[in-house]
Amino acid sequence: MSAKKRFVITKKAFVITAAISVVILACVSVILLSQQNSTNTDLNKNTEQPRFATLLPEGKSIEKLGGWIRISPPSTEPVFAYNDAIGDVSINVSQQPLPESFKEAVDTQVAGLAKQYSATKKINAGLVKVYIGISSKGPQSVIFTKNNLLILIKSQQKIDDKDWSKYIESLN
Numbered sequence: 001m002s003a004k005k006r007f008v009i010t011k012k013a014f015v016i017t018a019a020i021s022v023v024i025l026a027c028v029s030v031i032l033l034s035q036q037n038s039t040n041t042d043l044n045k046n047t048e049q050p051r052f053a054t055l056l057p058e059g060k061s062i063e064k065l066g067g068w069i070r071i072s073p074p075s076t077e078p079v080f081a082y083n084d085a086i087g088d089v090s091i092n093v094s095q096q097p098l099p100e101s102f103k104e105a106v107d108t109q110v111a112g113l114a115k116q117y118s119a120t121k122k123i124n125a126g127l128v129k130v131y132i133g134i135s136s137k138g139p140q141s142v143i144f145t146k147n148n149l150l151i152l153i154k155s156q157q158k159i160d161d162k163d164w165s166k167y168i169e170s171l172n
Helices: 003-035 106-116 161-170
Strands: 080-086 089-097 121-125 128-134 140-146 149-155
Touching (some): 080 161, 106 128, 106 140, 121 161, 140 161
Antiparallel strands (some): 080 089, 121 128, 128 140, 140 149
């Protein structure tokens, strides 16, 4: 293999690894966030707002949801999250702009990322392809893209596919 081909492969691997690292960081942050009480006044003092278009469930304001919380370090691409619920089940929703490395083959990249999280169940929420993974202890991880955002949702317990679909379709 020529040096030029090795460089292209190495560069591509670096970009993919960097994008995956950002997503992993976001997921770990969402998990840590979910373990904290959403009424914690320190979390609610966060005044930083996303500088990208975000999605919220229809009929809910970010104020009703407790505000945005930046879950990524300041030196990395921004990832913001909020707490909500589907029925009686608490969820944490994180959003970030779609990473540049995902833009050429969005479906392939998201499917690959979902596979890394063992989110192998695929459902549709309208036109949105959604990947769901479930741990043996009950929490679910949901990964999808909508409106050029990469969205990850972590639930505390198993949620019915119909309810996931309805919630995701309500995001505007």
